[in-house]
Amino acid sequence: MAQSHPASTNTPSYLTGDPAGLREFLDKFDVFLFDCDGVLWSGDHCFPGTVETLELLRKNGKQVVFVTNNSTKSRADYRKKLDGLGIPSTVVSSDGHHARETEWLTPYQEEIFSSSYSSSIYISRILQLPENKRKVYVIGESGIEQELRSENVPFVGGTDPAYRRDVQPEDYKRIAAGDTSLLDPEVGVVLVGLDFHLNYLKLALAYHYVKRGAIFLATNIDSTLPNSGALFPGAGSMSAPLIMMLGQDPVALGKPSQAMMDAIEGKFKFDRTRACMVGDRANTDIRFGLEGNLGGTLGVLTGVSSKEDFVSGPVRPLAYLDKLSDLLASEQ
Amino acid sequence: MAQSHPASTNTPSYLTGDPAGLREFLDKFDVFLFDCDGVLWSGDHCFPGTVETLELLRKNGKQVVFVTNNSTKSRADYRKKLDGLGIPSTVVSSDGHHARETEWLTPYQEEIFSSSYSSSIYISRILQLPENKRKVYVIGESGIEQELRSENVPFVGGTDPAYRRDVQPEDYKRIAAGDTSLLDPEVGVVLVGLDFHLNYLKLALAYHYVKRGAIFLATNIDSTLPNSGALFPGAGSMSAPLIMMLGQDPVALGKPSQAMMDAIEGKFKFDRTRACMVGDRANTDIRFGLEGNLGGTLGVLTGVSSKEDFVSGPVRPLAYLDKLSDLLASEQ
Structure with missing residues (x-):
């Protein structure tokens, strides 16, 4: 056998x-x-x-x-x-x-x-990020943030309430213009995990970061998450819009x-x-x-x-x- | 020529x-x-x-x-x-x-x-929905709702504020159990268009409707939407998580x-x-x-x-x- x-x-x-x-x-x-x-x-x-x-x-x-x-x-x-x-x-x-x-x-x-731990190790120990591109833009919950902190990786996004809002008409112009109050110029990595607070603004920012050269990572690509004997959207479903928009798969760090x-x-x-x-x-x-x-x-x-x-x-x-x-x- | x-x-x-x-x-x-x-x-x-x-x-x-x-x-x-x-x-x-x-x-x-008009015509005039499955679950904005109304198609979801909220722990059990206050048993179609208020709950409900037999439609499958000289998430990006979860493409009604x-x-x-x-x-x-x-x-x-x-x-x-x-x- x-x-x-x-x-x-x-x-x-x-x-x-x-x-x-x-x-x-x-x-x-x-x-x-x-x-x-x-x-x-x-x-x-x-x-x-x-x-x-x-x-x-x-x-x-x-x-x-x-x-x-x-x-x-x-x-x-x-x-x-x-x-x-x-x-x-x-x-x-x-x-x-x-x-x-x-x-x-x-x-x-x-x-x-x-x-989330595997992703943090990959970012901190495997990726050779330029000095001015070491921040991670996170789509995800606090588990990712805790593990990034444990590896001393700076990040934006994640559970920050500033990102939990509707997209506003002026956001389009600001994002298109690369407004640094919305698009942090030090972001060199986009890390997408399961985010129960996914929204349009977060997806728009992730897309623009990658278009501006950030590395596209996913904690994992499971499309679904089991709960209560049924299936719900998983981390892969958070990456799916970006994969479609970018025509590019993320490097996935999970199984x-x-x-x-x-x-x-x-x-x-x-x-x-x-x-x-x-x-x-x-x-x-x-x-x-x-x-x-x-x-x-x-x-x-x-x-x-x-x-x-x-x-x-x-x-x-x-x-x-x-x-x-x-x-x-x-x-x- | x-x-x-x-x-x-x-x-x-x-x-x-x-x-x-x-x-x-x-x-x-x-x-x-x-x-x-x-x-x-x-x-x-x-x-x-x-x-x-x-x-x-x-x-x-x-x-x-x-x-x-x-x-x-x-x-x-x-x-x-x-x-x-x-x-x-x-x-x-x-x-x-x-x-x-x-x-x-x-x-x-x-x-x-x-x-949205093309989709409404397709639902009202082409699809032969059973008497008790005529409602449409909408992911999208008011444009879709107006056109569905113009064709006398009943719908749930859309811009209803009840769907613009975070997913709660009890939602998983209720959705898994088919709670009719969350999953309307008369829904026979899921129609996905561009939704600036997309969230986890809306995606979870759309997935479960289709798993329970609803027809999966998309107004269109453009992955991006141009604005201010840049690109932002389009209607196709709203369908992308569902396509990944379901392993099924929607019938797309737009160009x-x-x-x-x-x-x-x-x-x-x-x-x-x-x-x-x-x-x-x-x-x-x-x-x-x-x-x-x-x-x-x-x-x-x-x-x-x-x-x-x-x-x-x-x-x-x-x-x-x-x-x-x-x-x-x-x-x-």
Whole structure:
């Protein structure tokens, strides 16, 4: 049961209700990278068994890393969310006692890797911006801002109330003329993430920044965001108008971009052949694991992709489950 | 100098400063269909010579029709805009006196054909909607609403202030559950036009209406809107997030859709071989005329497309000018 190439047409193993198959699968991996929305929870609803499943993995010495494309939250926000959902922030050792933090048992917040963090690292450490073009124009929420601050990247836009207003007739002339009170001349990057306050003015400014030479980045390109068992506009939908206007795709920093995998590996130092990506989306999560040459990928049917997507689609996981907590049957 | 097929690679004639060529060109046509933004004006700035050029055409017995994809305005709004810009609303006859209205000299408002009007006609006269699915969910401004009213089409959304608000946590559950106070069960069509008040809630509702079976229409798919000599988000940019989320294109009713040409012909009754489409965009205006088998197309360089687009692009006009008022030189 070797991990297949992205373009291959293997038939994924269906492991729900197969304790022996589950044990065999788990034994192959030391590290599990988890997508969150649609895998551990949907919106504010934690799936039954999520907490117990993560405990089981940790009890068996597996390292858990939460890898999320949701750019609206920072790693600190995610820690709060995980705490609020009852997902433990300490790690239980195999004998059932609380373990001391060891080298591989990193502090909890460090187990979280978000697209806003990945984007901030890319801007601060990879991009070589000219001295006078270091500001980032943000379309997004506070999660992006917090992570940019953590990397000392200056920014404008984001949650600034000055941008949460209707476009005014005089804005057109000011933007067309490059008025520096609307278009900051030091902006060298436009970073687009999920923004619940997207509006016409923000899109107009982002477009003009890119036309004036700014680099076009997206935290991620998921078109939808699961919530309450349904789908809502995702970060990719914020970039979509700009992609259409500019005729240009952004550099996307979230899954399935391998920029994110490289950053995770740089931080957590693991053997890719002993790592498994768990996710609900074939075209982002599973693709991310396959293109990253991880040892395995595991699909769950509690999010976006359907059984048909996993079994017959162009991007197929190594195995799939009805739901994450089906892993608990490995103990039977 | 025969009109070419859309896919052909003719070399357009450059007629600026060529009085004989201009006269020869004008003699071929009885009807001129004009795009407005980028041809007659940009935003609120009327190009010098626009008024005189239209007067010249009318004086020479040409019928003028304004064909606009700008869905934010109704035909009545356009009449006001034309009046405000000094573009005459009566027609001057060839002897210089104001002409009486004759059969071809239709009342001024009837010379205007907008994508919001075209969309309303399509919904009311072409679509066969079930009795309980006749409402339209509108993303757009009052122009669309006025034209829907003129065709007695019921609608929700649009400029209703109830939709101009931030998305709230409880909205996700309500939308996911199909709460009828947010998702009107009688909506059978989603119509997306240019909306200066686009927001997350409006996009989420449009997505869910289409997922529940509503027909996805767009007034037009222009990605940008010219204003003050620059480009801003257009109606296509409002549809872009939905296209990405749904993996489905809307039926577009504005240029270059031939649904619009058929509607114009149905109303104005003209000989297509004696009609010329004038526009600034190769991929909408010029394509519209070419695919409509009009006798000619005329590009102007005061809007979106460049000389290179017209001369070397995939969609080329029969002839092009630096600016519309270069037609005035035909009298020299």
